[in-house]
Amino acid sequence: MNRPTHILATGTALPGDPIDNAALCEVIGAQPEWIDLFVGTRTRHFAVDLDTGRQTHSLTDMATDAARQAMSRADVTAADIGFLVLGTATPDHLMPTTANLVADALGLDRIPTFQLQSGCSGAIAAFDLGIRMLDDERQLGLVIGADVCAKHLRIDRDASTAMSPSELINFVLFGDGAGAAVLSHDDDGAQLTMRSLINRFAGLGRAPAQQIEWFGLADRHLDGPALDEDYKAIEQWVPSLSRDVLGDVVAAAGLAADDVEYLLPPQLSGRMTTRVVQQMAPAAGTREISVVADTGNNGNALPFLQIDALANEIRPGERAAVVTIESSKWIEGGMVLEGAS
Template identity: 60%
Template sequence: MHVLATGTCLPGAAVDNAALAGRFGMNAEWIELFVGTRTRYFGVDLDSGARTHSIVDLGTHAARQALDRAGLEPSDIDFLVLATATPDSLMPTSATGIADRLGLNLIPAYQLQSGCSGAISALDVGGRMLDDDRRIGLVIGADLCAKHMVLDRDISGMPPATLVNYMLFGDGAGAMVIAADPTDAVMRIDTVHCVFTGLDSAPGQIIEWFGEADRLSDVTAVREDYKAIERRVPGMSVETAGELLRRSSWSADDIDFLLPPQLSGIMTARIRKEMGMDGAREISCVAATGNSGNALAFLQFDSLAGVIEPGNRALAIAIESSRWIRGGITLEGL
């Protein structure tokens, strides 16, 4: 699986901690110390509450940027795979919405419902779809977390498990054009590893779905067990890195670029320390973009594409706490 180009989309202007704190009555310094995120982007106007972007908007913009960079037209694409935890609707899928916006027809347009690790799952599916007939594909990750932010809510008595969602997350999308042939590729994806590891474990994150019968339910739509995430994700990251190195027959010293999980600025720094690989250059974005779910890995890949050189080796990891899924890939510059 070869990477021809990448693209990204971050909606609107960056929202810093001072603006976020002013809107919701938080302490800006506390956000910096607790989460370590400085800015994030939202597909909603915090002043008016008006929705400014959809998943289809974000995914289409990122896809067009990737296609432009690859020098391709939408008609060159043989399939599309979208990973998201926050689709615009359950039906029709946002994947078909992006395909329609791009003018694509009569091709597979698949959607994977997942969190951060969905980016790796989508690349796994995309890589397996490349064959003699399908030579070029478009893989996208996008999430719109602002739909869960109630702008007029009193957060003074909000429990930490709910309050963290107002500080941690942001919106965005990323895309990658993949191909079976190496011509004009900037990177090659060598190994993809994504497995469920949550047997008999309580989920670390839950996003509810409400239908016509229960949409007025008082159940909290998004819940986090942040302590469990802090406790489990670093070890899962180390395990995933070891598995990727074993499968690639690489050593830790072979890694030129490390793309660690992007949970938050604080958590990413902690994970990076436990993973070692001190000789590798870190590619991170979460402190500037917020946790944008499925977009994060693609935002990292976009940064990597600008600096990786032929022969350089990179290792990327994405951990999902919803039911404990760990994924990662190895890449090599061409």
């Protein structure tokens, strides 16, 4: 980074009350003990009503709420914001972009807006683009990560009919949410300073492990799933890629492994995150900031939720490494953050 970038404040939004495993299992016909043992996710939030399947929150709703909270905490107004970047895999529409609907809801006008179509690494890509957008004309910007994964799940299905294993695991893993951050080159009032960032494609010759389909009027008859995950490939590749990103992003900040006090690791599920962290082998005493066991895997929101939790713990001068791995076509993301003085 040619010039330090600061996070003035963060904001988060989770739809509705947390849904525990017992309540979810009434819908999907599984056993709570199975989720506890093999998945490790305790609760999640859905942007739909679990009883009726009716949507209660749109992606625009949640992204707007998270952005408003971040702006309020940073004590800035719509007139102060010079650009908006949204990372998501699940926009409300193909057009108009959710980024522009959020801008409208926030009262932003005549500014650049960007929507990055990506899985969880879209959060890091949003920070990457935000850093590049800051200049003397645009001194403050909003970066947002949000997803509504429930739009790909049949919440109103008949619980007496058996699910395929892949469909069952998707219900258990995913959730919905949003997070946002206000960026600035000015460190006045900042919570965190960004010391390094990695955002890179790493899927050359490697098959996708996640695929999300869009169905239009011409292809709604197709029997294929809207969401498909290769969990064996994810288990094979995510730990080693995470270890590589951790080493590279820490080195890019000019630090050694034991200079980092916090690790914000990739968030698939409670159990999977534990296995990933073990193979990442952070320095002894490194404190882990994970939220997925309580929020569910809500994609692009997760790094923001982790950073929001970090901001409540980190002290001036302490460092944290953020690592994301997107399995759709293997995108590596990482940042080193430092507690602002």
